[in-house]
Amino acid sequence: MELVPNNSLICATPEEGRQLAVHLAMQTAFAIQPDGQVEHIIRDAYANNPDSIISASQVVATEFATVAAANNYWR
Amino acid sequence: MELVPNNSLICATPEEGRQLAVHLAMQTAFAIQPDGQVEHIIRDAYANNPDSIISASQVVATEFATVAAANNYWR
Amino acid sequence: MELVPNNSLICATPEEGRQLAVHLAMQTAFAIQPDGQVEHIIRDAYANNPDSIISASQVVATEFATVAAANNYWR
Amino acid sequence: MELVPNNSLICATPEEGRQLAVHLAMQTAFAIQPDGQVEHIIRDAYANNPDSIISASQVVATEFATVAAANNYWR
């Protein structure tokens, strides 16, 4: 499994950086628990439990902080 | 879906930076779970569950840290 | 609604910076869910649920990290 | 109420910095909900609920990151 797409944190734009952050956040579940069942229970949580979505948004925010710093905030 | 409005973290003022942070935090839910039902269950949580609002405030605080750093804190 | 008072993160002292962090943290709830009911359910949580207060303290700590960095830690 | 003792983040030693971080973290509850009942329900949570203590430890860790940066890590 590839954890970091293209093996790089460098992105052309903030939009691409944000997509990378979402990808990194979502991918961790499979690195932690690599079985097919995980995708099902996570998807179910996102579809039905707002607090699961908010917690996942927190993970995305944390990953984005790293990606944004890596790209010097696209200044 | 556009995740980062105007594809930039640069904002003229702290107030605009704060609005961007709120927007980024709120938008992640739809990037994670892109169906119409999500908006409903999230709105319901914000209207009725104080802990959901506090958790979402944590996401905003984390996004704002990134936006503020990107703008060199508007010093 | 004004999200950042005086539209600035610059504060004369750590005490003022702390007050700003508390304000930012508390204000986010109304940016997320702008109706009168929110203040009621949040206040009720703070009065009765210690875990809500601890979670809100986490938000304040995160906002304060940003405000303190903005002010170069008042060194 | 004084939120930042001595109105400064500068501490002579890491030990003093840690004490300041604990103080900042604990004090926020009273800034959020300034009534006498809060101290009671928070103390009760700390005495009986391990997850409340762990969450409060997270707040302390976040405050300490700020205090340590302010003091250039006492290098």
Add this chain to the structure above:
Amino acid sequence: MELVPNNSLICATPEEGRQLAVHLAMQTAFAIQPDGQVEHIIRDAYANNPDSIISASQVVATEFATVAAANNYWR
């Protein structure tokens, strides 16, 4: 028990950095509670509780921020 593999945060690539972050995050459980039962209850949580996986993803994101900074974001 070795907490940091190779006693170093320096990694050749983002992918290796990500693997280190996952390892650091997973390893902490055994540093906190060094008995054989812990692995069982943690694995059970990851297999069945999406919120446990999301919380663990938050830990990974936080560790990765440190590893990425240590490696100057592989710029």
Add this chain to the structure above:
Amino acid sequence: MELVPNNSLICATPEEGRQLAVHLAMQTAFAIQPDGQVEHIIRDAYANNPDSIISASQVVATEFATVAAANNYWR
């Protein structure tokens, strides 16, 4: 009670830095609630509740970020 062992964040190696982070994270509970009962309820949580262990791992990750920065990531 000594909160920071040797009153320093400087560590010779990442492994020692990690041990310090675990120590700081675990010690906070006793700074918050200094009675003998706390150790019992915390240990019980770590032995039986995976989410308590994951939350404590988050505290360790946050403390480690500070310790690693203090040591310039042992570059």
